[in-house]
Amino acid sequence: DTAVSQTPKYLVTQMGNDKSIKCEQNLGHDTMYWYKQDSKKFLKIMFSYNNKELIINETVPNRFSPKSPDKAHLNLHINSLELGDSAVYFCASSQNLNTGELFFGEGSRLTVL
Amino acid sequence: AQSVTQLGSHVSVSEGALVLLRCNYSSSVPPYLFWYVQYPNQGLQLLLKYTTGATLVKGINGFEAEFKKSETSFHLTKPSAHMSDAAEYFCAVRNTGGFKTIFGAGTRLFVKA
Numbered sequence: 408d409t410a411v412s413q414t415p416k417y418l419v420t421q422m423g424n425d426k427s428i429k430c431e432q433n434l435g436h437d438t439m440y441w442y443k444q445d446s447k448k449f450l451k452i453m454f455s456y457n458n459k460e461l462i463i464n465e466t467v468p469n470r471f472s473p474k475s476p477d478k479a480h481l482n483l484h485i486n487s488l489e490l491g492d493s494a495v496y497f498c499a500s501s502q503n504l505n506t507g508e509l510f511f512g513e514g515s516r517l518t519v520l
Numbered sequence: 521a522q523s524v525t526q527l528g529s530h531v532s533v534s535e536g537a538l539v540l541l542r543c544n545y546s547s548s549v550p551p552y553l554f555w556y557v558q559y560p561n562q563g564l565q566l567l568l569k570y571t572t573g574a575t576l577v578k579g580i581n582g583f584e585a586e587f588k589k590s591e592t593s594f595h596l597t598k599p600s601a602h603m604s605d606a607a608e609y610f611c612a613v614r615n616t617g618g619f620k621t622i623f624g625a626g627t628r629l630f631v632k633a
Contacts, residue, residue: 411563447625448608448625448626449623450610450626452620452621452622455619455620462619463620497564504619507621508554509556509564509621511564513561513563514563
C-alpha cells in the first residue's frame with residue numbers, strides 16, 4: 408500500500424488549460440505539503456495544510472489553488488497553465504507541524520506545451 | 521531565514537571509495553537537519569535526520585552525517601560506495617518551531633565501476 412500517492416503521474420497539456428493533481432496519504436498524518444521541483448532539481452515549497460487548514464502559502468501565483476477536503480487529501484488545481492509551470496509537483500506529508508520528517512509521493516510530472 | 525548550501529552539484533566516486541557530500545546551513549535558531557535521497561523518477565526518501573542529542577547520526581544504507589554547529593555543517597558520508605548509491609541527494613533544514621523545510625539544490629552522486 409503506497410503511503411503517499413499522487414495522480415496522475417504524468418500530465419501533458421496546452422498553455423491556457425486548467426489541470427488538477429490529487430494526493431492522498433494513508434499514514435494518518437496531520438500535515439500535507441505541495442513542493443515544486445524544477446528542471447534543475449531545485450525543490451521549493453508551495454503550500455502546507457495542517458488538519459485541513461492552510462498554514463504555508465508561499466509566493467505562488469493565485470492561478471494555483473490547493474484544496475484539502477480532509478486531512479488525508481490535498482489537491483492542487485492550476486488555472487491558465489503557462490510554460491513555466493512545467494515541473495514535477497510533489498505531495499508530501501508529516502505526522503504533524505512539529506515533526507520534520509517528510510514522506511513524499513512519487514511526483515506528478517506536468518509538461519505545458 | 522534559514523538556507524542550505526550544497527557544495528558540488530555533481531560528485532563522482534569509484535565503487536568502494538569514500539562518499540562525502542557537503543552541506544552547510546544557515547539558521548538563526550537551532551536547526552533540524554535532514555538528508556534525503558531521490559532515485560530517478562521517484563519521490564524523496566529520508567536517509568537520516570538530526571534533531572537534538574548525539575551529533576553523529578546514522579541512517580539507512582550505511583550513510584551517516586555529523587552536525588557541527590561551529591562550522592554550520594552537516595556533511596553526509598559513507599565509507600564505501602556501492603553502485604546502487606547513485607542518486608540525487610538533498611540536504612534540508614527546518615528551524616525548531618518552524619513549519620517550513622528548506623532544501624538545498626541537490627548533489628548528484630555518480631558511482632563508477
